[in-house]
Amino acid sequence: AQSVTQPDIHITVSEGASLELRCNYSYGATPYLFWYVQSPGQGLQLLLKYFSGDTLVQGIKGFEAEFKRSQSSFNLRKPSVHWSDAAEYFCAVVPHNTDKLIFGTGTRLQVFP
């Protein structure tokens, strides 16, 4: 079935450590790809998006994501996590030839000092 998968429900890292959040999709053609962040008590905010072109995408708050067609992945990375990055992160896709945004189930990030 077509889907977007975030395999990690909960991740804990120490402040200053590097971070990688995984996202995989199962659609035939490359969809539009997004990462959103939801801080506690807030709505979602767009971190970055990939439509085409350079497969390494820079976003806000020091995040980046890399599209890997061979792995059907769009993993989110940050070289050094700050305590304020503790939040829930959602990968989302708009499948090719549709205009429907589909969210993954989210990964909750906890940051220890």
Add this chain to the structure above:
Amino acid sequence: DVKVTQSSRYLVKRTGEKVFLECVQDMDHENMFWYRQDPGLGLRLIYFSYDVKMKEKGDIPEGYSVSREKKERFSLILESASTNQTSMYLCASSFEFQGESPLHFGNGTRLTVT
């Protein structure tokens, strides 16, 4: 900055009540959306609207209806609230449809139906 305002942060309603969740955006966006967010399920689209008085069903419209009488306001209506509608409800708006431009979200309304 785009602002999407949801009128209530927390609501507690009884089973069978008619419930209105209100959402207002201030950026003249054509498109507005209602999602519900449940742990382990991510966000699921209930209804969306791409113009005044227009509405389209999303993935889980059963038990809900919507109203869009003015461009800036999009209301979600639970005709007869049930306990399985206890959830976080998020409103969003966008300039272009879905992936073409980012969604701007409100802070959510946490609804408890007892």
